[in-house]
Amino acid sequence: xxxxxxxxxxxxxxxxxxxxxxxxxxxxxxxxxxxxxxxxxxxxxxxxxxxxxxxxxxxxxxxxxxxxxxxxxxxxxxxxxxxxxxxxxxxxxxxxxxxxxxxxxxxxxxxxxxxxxxxxxxxxxxxxxxxxxxxxxxxxxxxxxxxxxxxxxxxxxxxxxxxxxxxxxxxxxxxxxxxxxxxxxxxxxxxxxxxxxxxxxxxxxxxxxxxxxxxxxxxxxxxxxxxxxxxxxxxxxxxxxxxxxxxxxxxxxxxxxxxxxxxxxxxxxxxxxxxxxxxxxxxxxxxxxxxxxxxxxxxxxxxxxxxxxxxxxx
Amino acid sequence: xxxxxxxxxxxxxxxxxxxxxxxxxxxxxxxxxxxxxxxxxxxxxxxxxxxxxxxxxxxxxxxxxxxxxxxxxxxxxxxxxxxxxxxxxxxxxxxxxxxxxxxxxxxxxxxxxxxxxxxxxxxxxxxxxxxxxxxxxxxxxxxxxxxxxxxxxxxxxxxxxxxxxxxxxxxxxxxxxxxxxxxxxxxxxxxxxxxxxxxxxxxxxxxxxxxxxxxxxxxxxxxxxxxxxxxxxxxxxxxxxxxxxxxxxxxxxxxxxxxxxxxxxxxxxxxxxxxxxxxxxxxxxxxxxxxxxxxxxxxxxxxxxxxxxxxxxxxxxxxxxxxxxxxxxxxxxxxxxxxxxxxxxxxxxxxxxxxxxxxxxxxxxxxxxxxxxxxxxxxxxxxxxxxxxxxxxxxxxxxxxxxxxxxxxxxxxxxxxxxxxxxxxxxxxxxxxxxxxxxxxxxxxxxxxxxxxxxxxxxxxxxxxxxxxxxxxxxxxxxxxxxxxxxxxxxxxxxxxxxxxx
Numbered sequence: 046x047x048x049x050x051x052x053x054x055x056x057x058x059x060x061x062x063x064x065x066x067x068x069x070x071x072x073x074x075x076x077x078x079x080x081x082x083x084x085x086x087x088x089x090x091x092x093x094x095x096x097x098x099x100x101x102x103x104x105x106x107x108x109x110x111x112x113x114x115x116x117x118x119x120x121x122x123x124x125x126x127x128x129x130x131x132x133x134x135x136x137x138x139x140x141x142x143x144x145x146x147x148x149x150x151x152x153x154x155x156x157x158x159x160x161x162x163x164x165x166x167x168x169x170x171x172x173x174x175x176x177x178x179x180x181x182x183x184x185x186x187x188x189x190x191x192x193x194x195x196x197x198x199x200x201x202x203x204x205x206x207x208x209x210x211x212x213x214x215x216x217x218x219x220x221x222x223x224x225x226x227x228x229x230x231x232x233x234x235x236x237x238x239x240x241x242x243x244x245x246x247x248x249x250x251x252x253x254x255x256x257x258x259x260x261x262x263x264x265x266x267x268x269x270x271x272x273x274x275x276x277x278x279x280x281x282x283x284x285x286x287x288x289x290x291x292x293x294x295x296x297x298x299x300x301x302x303x304x305x306x307x308x309x310x311x312x313x314x315x316x317x318x319x320x321x322x323x324x325x326x327x328x329x330x331x332x333x334x335x336x337x338x339x340x341x342x343x344x345x346x347x348x349x350x351x352x353x354x355x356x357x358x359x
Numbered sequence: 360x361x362x363x364x365x366x367x368x369x370x371x372x373x374x375x376x377x378x379x380x381x382x383x384x385x386x387x388x389x390x391x392x393x394x395x396x397x398x399x400x401x402x403x404x405x406x407x408x409x410x411x412x413x414x415x416x417x418x419x420x421x422x423x424x425x426x427x428x429x430x431x432x433x434x435x436x437x438x439x440x441x442x443x444x445x446x447x448x449x450x451x452x453x454x455x456x457x458x459x460x461x462x463x464x465x466x467x468x469x470x471x472x473x474x475x476x477x478x479x480x481x482x483x484x485x486x487x488x489x490x491x492x493x494x495x496x497x498x499x500x501x502x503x504x505x506x507x508x509x510x511x512x513x514x515x516x517x518x519x520x521x522x523x524x525x526x527x528x529x530x531x532x533x534x535x536x537x538x539x540x541x542x543x544x545x546x547x548x549x550x551x552x553x554x555x556x557x558x559x560x561x562x563x564x565x566x567x568x569x570x571x572x573x574x575x576x577x578x579x580x581x582x583x584x585x586x587x588x589x590x591x592x593x594x595x596x597x598x599x600x601x602x603x604x605x606x607x608x609x610x611x612x613x614x615x616x617x618x619x620x621x622x623x624x625x626x627x628x629x630x631x632x633x634x635x636x637x638x639x640x641x642x643x644x645x646x647x648x649x650x651x652x653x654x655x656x657x658x659x660x661x662x663x664x665x666x667x668x669x670x671x672x673x674x675x676x677x678x679x680x681x682x683x684x685x686x687x688x689x690x691x692x693x694x695x696x697x698x699x700x701x702x703x704x705x706x707x708x709x710x711x712x713x714x715x716x717x718x719x720x721x722x723x724x725x726x727x728x729x730x731x732x733x734x735x736x737x738x739x740x741x742x743x744x745x746x747x748x749x750x751x752x753x754x755x756x757x758x759x760x761x762x763x764x765x766x767x768x769x770x771x772x773x774x775x776x777x778x779x780x781x782x783x784x785x786x787x788x789x790x791x792x793x794x795x796x797x798x799x800x801x802x803x804x805x806x807x808x809x810x811x812x813x814x815x816x817x818x819x820x821x822x823x824x825x826x827x828x829x830x831x832x833x834x835x836x837x838x839x840x841x842x843x844x845x846x847x848x849x850x851x852x853x854x855x856x857x858x859x860x861x
Contacts, residue, residue: 077745081752085393085401086764087477088752088775088782095474128394128548129532135548194580201588209585210576212550307576309550317391317549322745 064335079322123325132329143310153234162245184239193305248280387594391575396532397517413537415516439503452520453542465521509768599665616847619765623828629787631754643701651733653689674831681817694733706734788825
């Protein structure tokens with residue numbers, strides 16, 4: 046196992062280097078000059094030149110890359126060109142925020158999506174099925190930003206139940222933190238709930254026709270027991286796989302949701318950094334995301350080997 | 360035991376009361392400010408935060424008069440090359456460092472010489488400075504510069520604690536230390552900036568909040584929703600299209616002031632090959648385009664009449680406006696005549712680049728429709744702002760819809776755009792007569808003399824028209840109706856002196 050992990054980590058290193066080179070060159074292809082953005086309304090040639098010098102933007106690209114990569118190896122991802130804050134610190138501040146949003150959205154999606162899927166499969170062809178499908182389809186079709194603003198107008202402005210936007214750290218005030226995050230998590234969750242509902246429904250449909258369900262019914266078990274203990278348990282296997290895949294989608298969806306609800310998370314950080322040509326921040330984020338992704342894959346592979354002994358020699 | 364419990368209960372009660380009395384004031388901003396270092400920052404919202412954090416040598420009145428602040432007075436020598444300022448003697452910075460002439464000297468040095476300073480051009484005319492006594496400083500200028508005093512009413516005049524910036528260097532903005540009514544507590548990027556009342560502030564009796572929190576909420580609808588829900592006490596830059604709804608809301612107040620800046624179309628008249636087109640080469644075509652636009656209708660359609668139509672770098676509300684050239688009525692026939700005179704009787708076709716946000720795009724669509732009736736076909740090139748700026752600076756454009764946030768001194772709104780080699784002269788317009796007028800206007804400290812120069816410069820601008828001015832933004836603040844004492848200033852800042860709640 047250790048040998049396997051070591052091999053995988055070694056293979057990951059060139060991948061990470063490739064990612065970093067790719068990101069580095071890609072954003073230099075972006076139109077727009079970071080120094081002009083940084084200088085703002087002060088367009089004095091002397092200031093522009095000083096800024097270019099300071100951030101080494103005059104050096105040839107390979108030189109810039111080596112300088113940046115050298116620092117990155119020592120754990121220094123540079124500072125934001127916009128606020129002077131260290132990039133690593135920014136990432137550390139933003140990641141838990143988006144993580145909380147994603148987890149809450151996922152819970153909401155599961156609470157809505159799985160029972161709806163079970164019900165619509167069980168009551169296939171009836172009005173319940175139609176209704177569940179209609180709701181799922183609306184969840185998929187309604188744009189996030191529209192639903193978000195409508196919810197703010199209704200829940201915050203008209204009813205005054207929840208804060209309209211912003212963020213409260215979980216550690217400072219857990220209740221308020223969950224209250225502020227509830228609406229954005231709902232907006233993000235409903236879109237995912239629809240996908241989850243469709244997958245649960247199709248998995249349930251096939252399971253409900255299988256022999257062991259017929260046997261269970263023939264034994265005279267209560268319908269509830271058949272449905273939950275026998276059918277759902279088995280139907281959940283593909284659903285769990287889909288759910289893990291959806292987590293990536295959640296992180297992507299968080300970008301838009303964070304914009305609407307002004308949540309200071311990872312997504313908002315990326316978007317603002319791109320618009321401000323804050324190269325150091327964009328590079329740092331993409332590098333960290335890339336590394337995290339690679340290691341999640343390694344962990345998943347390792348987990349399969351633990352769970353399924355047959356894969357160990359493969 | 361019982362006594363202990365009672366004491367604990369009493370302590371909690373006391374804590375409860377003090378918490379209830381601690382008053383926080385929440386302000387919704389349109390963007391997240393950049394670095395909180397007045398020498399390095401560049402954003403408008405950053406300046407709004409400074410209005411509570413960093414006091415300046417001088418300030419302005421709502422009528423743009425310059426009044427004492429940290430400086431109690433100033434005097435020019437006869438030829439306008441020496442400026443002597445006297446300072447308040449009762450000021451300390453938030454870290455306890457005393458404010459005096461030495462501190463002012465260190466601040467001027469930093470604005471001029473910090474590698475990443477964005478203030479260099481604003482204080483360029485200061486050649487040397489001398490600490491006359493503890494509370495008097497004398498600056499010697501390389502040439503007379505009437506604009507300098509107005510620079511001290513903005514970021515160049517903000518005084519930072521020398522102890523703090525010597526220790527922090529470039530990183531001063533992570534924990535700024537100034538001499539304003541509030542001191543810095545914390546900042547969570549894109550989320551909030553929190554300041555707390557500075558007890559030793561020299562005008563502390565005018566400040567009634569214990570803390571002030573700035574919350575960047577870019578979406579105008581969401582920002583207003585937060586105010587309505589009671590999560591904000593006020594917000595800046597209400598969308599013009601929301602004015603009617605706020606006016607109809609009993610729980611909200613509205614304040615406004617015409618800004619010092621403008622929005623218009625910068626024309627490439629000499630910036631590279633792309634200036635080689637009818638619009639860039641002929642001032643008649645530019646005048647025709649200007650005349651084809653109904654500025655009042657533009658304001659009505661896009662901004663529901665909330666902004667101010669304009670045709671000069673100064674708004675009609677400004678004392679520097681040249682009344683001989685009022686905002687023109689739309690005149691399609693004259694516009695067609697000018698086109699014919701320029702040799703384009705069949706019309707011209709031009710490209711205008713515009714920032715890809717809904718409001719500016721709508722502005723240009725209205726202009727596009729109006730111009731087409733005069734025979735000017737406009738093709739719009741929507742670009743993301745950083746790209747637009749880079750293209751404009753590099754001369755890769757024909758015309759560009761951009762604006763300027765505005766400066767207190769008229770010089771800041773025209774000199775660098777219209778003079779040969781000016782820092783933001785992206786038109787690359789060059790006219791020796793214009794250079795002469797605008798340079799002369801810097802020399803005199805007498806407003807009447809300067810007004811003559813600016814009047815002549817505006818007259819020349821109306822003829823050559825390297826920039827076609829369209830309108831002036833109006834700063835619109837929406838406040839909870841429990842807030843009183845807020846005063847609207849044309850610089851768009853939020854000054855909390857005298858503001859109270861409840």
